[in-house]
Amino acid sequence: MDFTKIAHAVEVDHGVKRLSMHYLKQFVTPARERLSPELCRQISAALSELGLFTLPTTLPTSESEWVFVLSKTSALGQAVALSSMAFNMTKLRVLPASVLNISNNFPELAKHLE
Secondary structure (H helix, E strand, O other), X not given: OOOHHHHHHHHHOOOEEEEEHHHHHHHHOOOXXXXXXXXXXXXXXXXXXXXXXXXXXXXXOOOXXXXXXXXXXXXXXXXXXXXXXXXXXXXXXXXXXOOOOHHHXXXXXXXXXX
């Protein structure tokens, strides 16, 4: 999977690009009928190799969904990565919920970080 075209688009748009899952599927494998969880994991891995990640972090299998592709080195990408780490630490009860409770304080963000 060659996502250099997407990587360049993310760079041009200052570290973030909104894409439909339909576009990603057509970009990867137009002949395939649907997105599978395995194909979504492969897409995430290929994007990661280019220094990119998606929000939501687990790609949806529905072609009607939209995702954001972010540069790991952009300010927004680093903020999302930090939020994701804090969210996971809270879920593991490493951080006390009273200190940083993303699920209660930022419910919309929590939906995307899972």
